[in-house]
Amino acid sequence: MTSEASKAQNEKGEMACGDLQEGIVLKVLSGTYIVQAEADKSSDPPRYTCILRGTLRKQLTYTESAALPRRVVKAKMPPQTDVVAVGDRVLFSILPDHTGVIEEVLPRRTRFARAAFRGKEQTLVTNLDQLVVVFACAEPNPDPWRIDRWLVAAEAFGLEAVLVANKRDLVDETQFQRSFGEFAALGYKVLPTSALKETGIEPLRHVLRGRISAFTGPSGVGKSSLLNVLQPGLHLKVGAVGDVTHRGRHTTTVRELFPLEGGGWVADTPGLRQLELPALSRQELAECFVDFRPFLATPCRFRDCRHETEPGCNIKMAVEQGHLSARRYRSFLEIAHELEQSRPK
Ligand SMILES: Nc1nc2c(ncn2[C@@H]2O[C@H](COP(=O)(O)OP(=O)(O)OP(=O)(O)O)[C@@H](O)[C@H]2O)c(=O)[nH]1
Ligand SMILES: [Mg+2]
Ligand SMILES: [Zn+2]
Incomplete structure (x- = not known):
């Protein structure tokens, strides 16, 4: 942004008056955001074209909500490219010309992202159910x-x-x-x-x-x-x-x-050729296979069982006894190997 533009924006920001409104970001354009006011419960609540408060622009990490599952928090989060993403709940002020300024991004309840180019992750949508x-x-x-x-x-x-x-x-x-x-x-x-x-x-x-x-x-x-x-x-x-x-x-x-x-x-969201998974450990990955969960309730013989070659593995036993699909088990191993290979040593 040029210093002129930045100055104009600050002035615009200072002009902001009245209470902050809560809204949801419907669309992200280059530099502007379409925000729908949520306080307004009418069938067609007003939408505002908003810009971002200058200080927010520099802020690239967010407090993650406590409701976020442990594995999501644990998963290493590469630098985020999106300060504000579609689905974000924000507090914004409305200017006399009916445009808005986003003052704060509320903690994200969930986040759905894909690995984008040059090692930067791209947030697709936040706060999804x-x-x-x-x-x-x-x-x-x-x-x-x-x-x-x-x-x-x-x-x-x-x-x-x-x-x-x-x-x-x-x-x-x-x-x-x-x-x-x-x-x-x-x-x-x-x-x-x-x-x-x-x-x-x-x-x-x-x-x-x-x-x-x-x-x-x-x-x-x-x-x-x-x-x-x-x-x-x-x-x-x-x-x-x-x-x-x-x-x-x-x-x-x-x-x-x-x-x-x-x-x-x-x-x-556009069709993705290949979906990127967050960096999960084997144990976390196993929990993401919903059919494995009942067999993970009792621990395998080895505490750090990789569910592959270890004796006394509950998952392998369930596959052998026909309680778990052999195809799903192969899928688990394939994804596990792939995640381990892509992990930085
Ligand atoms: N026979 C049939 N064709 C369909 C149906 N739904 C979509 N198509 C066709 O499938 C093609 C792709 O549809 P899109 O809606 O563009 O697919 P998309 O998943 O949004 O694709 P991306 O935006 O590239 O991720 C189009 O030619 C559609 O007409 C369906 O229910 N039956
Ligand atoms: Mg499409
Ligand atoms: Zn096991």
Whole structure:
């Protein structure tokens, strides 16, 4: 920022008058933020284009809320690129010209991030209640190993996960069950939908009501298409499957939180080729496999069991006895090895 601009901003800040309002950040543009006032309970609360108080701009770390799961706090947080992210609750003042100044960012209850370029993590959305993990029944075909990763990431970030099986119109019941039955058996809520035929939309609307959710999943599975059906008038850009994979670009670029008519908010995030997991230890990773949890309740023979070659391992025993899926166990080992390799020595 030029010194002129900074001076102008300070003057603007000093002009701020009246009480601070609490709001939620719906959209982040370059240097400005769209904030919806939350004190106003009307059906269409006012939105303000806000700038950031100069001093906040320098502040790159936040007090994390005590409600944040231990593994999230423990996970090493690389420098954050986003001072204010979509979903942040903020205190802001309103200026006479009806623009605003963000004075304070309230502690983040949850945070969903991905590793971005040059080692800087990119916060996608904060304060989420749940992750809506969207995969397609076909085009692109669902890959159970990738689904595992997304579900594990949700657990690692302390978020509840709902699995949406979109493009249900492209497969029959047998095929649908073959791809998604195992996840329903794990206890996940699996919602078959078709954005094209507009089926399965009501149950999806139901799980979104009154909560803050983000749609995530690979590119081309129909996240934006589903949101367009859920909330007519959004007009999100939808891409052809081929386009996305061939050019390696995502149709969705802007992160934005949309208020839903029935209450609640939902964010669209672009399809991520590879989801980054926070730096979890083996023991923490095992806990992110929801089906492993009952077998972790009693400790393995060795306190620091890696659940791989150790004798007296409860997880291995459960797999051998057919109580745990061998595929899920392999998935666990694969992710564990990958995390260990990427960890700085
Ligand atoms: N047959 C069928 N096609 C669908 C359905 N939903 C979406 N599509 C198509 O799938 C393609 C990708 O849809 P998008 O909504 O752009 O996918 P996205 O998940 O938002 O993709 P990114 O923004 O790149 O992450 C488009 O050609 C849609 O028309 C569906 O339920 N059935
Ligand atoms: Mg999209
Ligand atoms: Zn073990």
